[in-house]
Amino acid sequence: MNWDDARYSAMAPGAVLRRRYRLDGEIGRGGMGVVYRATDLELMREVAVKVVSEAASTEARQRLIREARAAAALNHPHIISVHDFGEEQGIPFFVMELVDGPNLAKARPSDLPRIVEIACQICAALDHAHANGIVHRDLKPDNVLLSAAGQRGSVKLADLGLALPGYGERISRAGLILGTPAYIAPEQALGQQVDGRTDLYSLGVLLYELTTGRLPFTGEDPLTIVSQHVHASVVPPRVLRPDLPRALEAVILRLLEKSPAQRFATAVATAAALRESLAATETAGDADTVAAVAILDALSRGHLVGRAAELSEALEFWRRAREGRGHAVLLSGEPGAGKTRLAREIMIQAAVDGAVVLTGGCYEYEATTPYLPFVEAFRRWVREQKDDSALRAVLGEAAAQIAKLAPEIDSRLGPFPEHPELEPHEERLLFFDAVAQVFERLARDRGLLFYADDLHWADRGALWLLGHLLRQLRKGRALIVGAYRDTELNRAHPLAKELVEWNRERLATRIALRRFDAAETSAQLSALLGENVSADFGDAVHRQTEGNPFFVEEVLKALVEQGAVRRESGRWKRREVGELVIPQSMKEAIGNRLDRVSRESNEALRAAAVLGKTFTFDELVAITGDRQEDATLDALDEAAGAQLITADGGDSFTFTHDKIREVLYEELNPVRRRRYHRLAAEGFERRRSVGGAPQYPAEKLAYHYITSPVGTRRPLTCLSGPPAWSLP
Numbered sequence: 001m002n003w004d005d006a007r008y009s010a011m012a013p014g015a016v017l018r019r020r021y022r023l024d025g026e027i028g029r030g031g032m033g034v035v036y037r038a039t040d041l042e043l044m045r046e047v048a049v050k051v052v053s054e055a056a057s058t059e060a061r062q063r064l065i066r067e068a069r070a071a072a073a074l075n076h077p078h079i080i081s082v083h084d085f086g087e088e089q090g091i092p093f094f095v096m097e098l099v100d101g102p103n104l105a106k107a108r109p110s111d112l113p114r115i116v117e118i119a120c121q122i123c124a125a126l127d128h129a130h131a132n133g134i135v136h137r138d139l140k141p142d143n144v145l146l147s148a149a150g151q152r153g154s155v156k157l158a159d160l161g162l163a164l165p166g167y168g169e170r171i172s173r174a175g176l177i178l179g180t181p182a183y184i185a186p187e188q189a190l191g192q193q194v195d196g197r198t199d200l201y202s203l204g205v206l207l208y209e210l211t212t213g214r215l216p217f218t219g220e221d222p223l224t225i226v227s228q229h230v231h232a233s234v235v236p237p238r239v240l241r242p243d244l245p246r247a248l249e250a251v252i253l254r255l256l257e258k259s260p261a262q263r264f265a266t267a268v269a270t271a272a273a274l275r276e277s278l279a280a281t282e283t284a285g286d287a288d289t290v291a292a293v294a295i296l297d298a299l300s301r302g303h304l305v306g307r308a309a310e311l312s313e314a315l316e317f318w319r320r321a322r323e324g325r326g327h328a329v330l331l332s333g334e335p336g337a338g339k340t341r342l343a344r345e346i347m348i349q350a351a352v353d354g355a356v357v358l359t360g361g362c363y364e365y366e367a368t369t370p371y372l373p374f375v376e377a378f379r380r381w382v383r384e385q386k387d388d389s390a391l392r393a394v395l396g397e398a399a400a401q402i403a404k405l406a407p408e409i410d411s412r413l414g415p416f417p418e419h420p421e422l423e424p425h426e427e428r429l430l431f432f433d434a435v436a437q438v439f440e441r442l443a444r445d446r447g448l449l450f451y452a453d454d455l456h457w458a459d460r461g462a463l464w465l466l467g468h469l470l471r472q473l474r475k476g477r478a479l480i481v482g483a484y485r486d487t488e489l490n491r492a493h494p495l496a497k498e499l500v501e502w503n504r505e506r507l508a509t510r511i512a513l514r515r516f517d518a519a520e521t522s523a524q525l526s527a528l529l530g531e532n533v534s535a536d537f538g539d540a541v542h543r544q545t546e547g548n549p550f551f552v553e554e555v556l557k558a559l560v561e562q563g564a565v566r567r568e569s570g571r572w573k574r575r576e577v578g579e580l581v582i583p584q585s586m587k588e589a590i591g592n593r594l595d596r597v598s599r600e601s602n603e604a605l606r607a608a609a610v611l612g613k614t615f616t617f618d619e620l621v622a623i624t625g626d627r628q629e630d631a632t633l634d635a636l637d638e639a640a641g642a643q644l645i646t647a648d649g650g651d652s653f654t655f656t657h658d659k660i661r662e663v664l665y666e667e668l669n670p671v672r673r674r675r676y677h678r679l680a681a682e683g684f685e686r687r688r689s690v691g692g693a694p695q696y697p698a699e700k701l702a703y704h705y706i707t708s709p710v711g712t713r714r715p716l717t718c719l720s721g722p723p724a725w726s727l728p
């Protein structure tokens with residue numbers, strides 16, 4: 001709020017607004033404005049008046065008025081009544097019922113039945129609001145008032161639906177951060193559609209905080225926090241408070257699901273589950289039997305450590321790009337240096353700014369797919385565009401060309417008329433121009449960020465296309481972010497040649513990610529454990545890992561699995577530094593962790609390594625055999641528990657890091673490797689012939705055949721693949 005403004009200075013105790021409301025004294029200040037105790041001179045009663053800070057735009061203000069009217073129509077014992085709304089010298093204010101008790105931030109209950117009782121009252125209020133089409137959008141302890149102090153106060157929810165719209169605006173306008181991002185649901189932070197479930201997420205944060213005494217995600221700046229809401233998993237509350245009933249923990253975790261569809265559908269369903277969770281009785285001793293691998297969940301991953309200078313440099317390029325100075329930022333570093341992690345932070349900022357964010361990666365084993373990062377990015381983007389006519393508008397005349405990357409376009413907007421056959425280089429130019437056109441259009445409104453991961457594995461076509469885009473988008477509102485392992489480049493590498501060129505033309509800027517120093521390594525360990533570590537422990541880990549963030553993380557996991565670092569009565573304990581056996585290499589650290597899961601699990605993982613970074617259960621069974629389905633599922637569950645892979649939902653899995661897959665793949669002896677590739681290829685073809693795997697890309701199949709022993713190799717012409725295969 002701009003309190004320097006003379007109009008705002010006039011809003012002080014003693015002032016009478018609209019000749020009716022006399023401000024008597026300040027009660028408190030929040031993100032949205034200042035609240036005063038006041039007297040309604042007409043009805044001669046005490047009220048509360050909130051003077052709203054500079055509402056961003058006319059549109060925002062109008063929405064505020066609309067929402068205020070709607071909120072005024074709500075009538076519920078757990079919602080503060082809005083009596084009136086007005087403007088004084090152009091500054092909006094609300095008149096509300098005055099509540100005498102403290103807010104939840106000042107009077108935090110710790111007793112579980114009381115917490116659940118409060119949460120259920122909030123649910124009742126939310127249910128009423130949601131039924132009337134109002135989403136709170138700013139549920140947090142400051143907005144939960146209690147009608148009286150102590151155990152008896154009942155909930156009065158404040159500021160319903162009155163949060164200023166457009167979080168993007170809030171977070172990106174320097175000095176104007178309203179409300180705290182600590183409670184914000186991912187979809188709201190990213191400016192996507194919000195509904196009642198958005199409030200349920202915030203309720204989850206609030207419950208987490210009340211039960212454990214700690215917020216699920218913290219950080220020094222809004223971006224760090226938002227990034228965790230969007231990506232990081234939550235440390236299960238029972239890690240912090242072991243006496244919490246399992247059922248209550250499950251309710252909290254469900255409220256904190258990233259995707260609204262995974263949360264409870266309604267506030268009523270939430271309240272029912274909450275009540276039930278307290279009624280469920282635990283079997284004795286249950287609290288202590290935390291499975292050995294589950295303890296890894298106690299590590300909190302998601303907090304960005306260090307990289308302040310690198311991030312701000314990259315964000316500066318993003319800022320310039322949004323002003324129409326297109327550019328590329330290339331993050332380089334050794335494996336595990338944190339390139340992908342840093343890129344994620346840049347992407348979150350872009351998404352919060354309302355930009356279009358496209359991402360795609362290159363994969364070692366899929367070198368045969370032309371333009372893979374673009375294929376991935378466009379397929380994903382097309383899938384998200386639900387409306388055909390909007391899709392057509394963006395793609396325009398380029399649709400037929402872009403359909404080569406994302407065949408879905410063909411089925412949705414096609415068929416497209418054939419054009420006369422051209423020379424390959426002409427064909428390619430046409431295709432490149434089409435991609436540039438679409439990028440330009442996507443960038444026009446609020447900017448475009450395209451992230452291409454693992455460029456050291458990119459095919460030549462993708463690199464040429466990137467170069468072409470960089471030249472065409474010099475004046476576009478687009479930033480291209482790429483990541484590559486500098487350790488993989490020699491002078492003959494195709495990327496190395498392009499880099500020289502891009503550099504000469506000043507199209508790209510490289511940001512090299514060095515290893516962490518001892519202090520940063522300690523900071524990373526502290527972030528992972530959620531408490532400060534001693535300098536000698538930090539130093540010991542730094543000596544062995546030399547500050548490679550991935551290595552640090554794996555070392556810590558290995559120590560946790562060995563029991564050298566363990567959790568005891570709500571705190572971390574560890575052996576003396578001298579007694580710690582710290583793995584000497586990244587490979588050894590991963591090896592240690594693989595040694596701790598069963599032989600079956602290792603076997604399944606090795607087979608999966610052949611399939612690539614992401615694989616489906618069906619693909620895996622093609623190798624391990626149909627009769628092994630149950631055993632394979634168990635093996636995968638175990639591996640997921642040990643955080644070697646993650647389940648992506650559906651029947652798809654991803655290695656938690658490519659390096660893990662690489663170690664497993666290297667472990668395979670060449671004969672078996674080839675056999676697995678052949679089994680994979682045959683399995684796919686079998687499934688395809690019975691109509692089971694219609695989407696399976698031909699290039700993947702081709703890869704497995706090529707990697708199979710000579711003799712089983714088949715000519716590629718027998719593969720009927722998507723048009724991606726015939727790209728110029």
Ligand SMILES: Nc1ncnc2c1ncn2[C@@H]1O[C@H](COP(=O)(O)OP(=O)(O)OP(=O)(O)O)[C@@H](O)[C@H]1O
Nearest residue numbers: 303304305307334335336337338339340341549550
């Ligand atoms: N700045 C950081 N703060 C906290 N954790 C980090 C940071 N950088 C990296 N990490 C963690 O270290 C691990 C490796 O990082 P990341 O996957 O980004 O590496 P990379 O450079 O992309 O490696 P690769 O070349 O193998 O793809 C990840 O688990 C990541 O969360």
Ligand SMILES: [Mg+2]
Nearest residue numbers: 339340453454
């Ligand atoms: Mg990476």
